[in-house]
Amino acid sequence: MHYKVIEQAFTQTELDQFVTYWENNTDKIYHTNSMNKIQDPWDLPIVKEIVKPVLDKHFDTSLKNLGDNLYRHEYPYYPHVDISKSIYPCFNVLIPIAQQNPVEQHFLIYDQWVNQPIGATWLGEWYSKQEGDFDNNKKREYPLGDSVVEGIKGDQILEHLTIQGKEQALFKGLTGVALDFKPGNIIVFDSKHIHATGTMTGGWKMGLTLRFVGDYYEYF
């Protein structure tokens, strides 16, 4: 299995501390593509104090950290893969922290993966409209028919794995799971897998993502 959910790893008080931290540190927030982020969270004292001791129970956190973000956003994000500078194997650790409104919110992890150590974002019809390229997760068109995508077995569109408001063709051929974006849980997965936010209609959501060098299958 290329993903694992660790349930209720953090208390509400701990999650609230992150929300307060965010609101008190607006000067550190970096705004990009409708995503607001505080970068390199592994170096933040709040992460070392609250998150590291919990992660220590599940894997060796002295593994090299590759960054990622403490983030808050209100619009859904395209299917993508986070791999930077050809550094692979690595794995993603996602901690849902808070939602503006208590609506059902999903995080989509697809069975399909990239066969090269590259970051990618599939934009479909937005491919040509998006000027420039992204720093790491370089833009591509559709997963179906893309030579770097492995594991596609058909051309079905599974409704629960699509994002409302995004072009349906983006999801053609993808299979996988829609996990609960449940504050306090931890979702860990092999970084080579395509993933996306689910449909977002309930205002902002906030989370913490960390990425570590190491073989996911050795630890989980």
Ligand SMILES: [Fe+2]
């Ligand atoms: Fe990601």
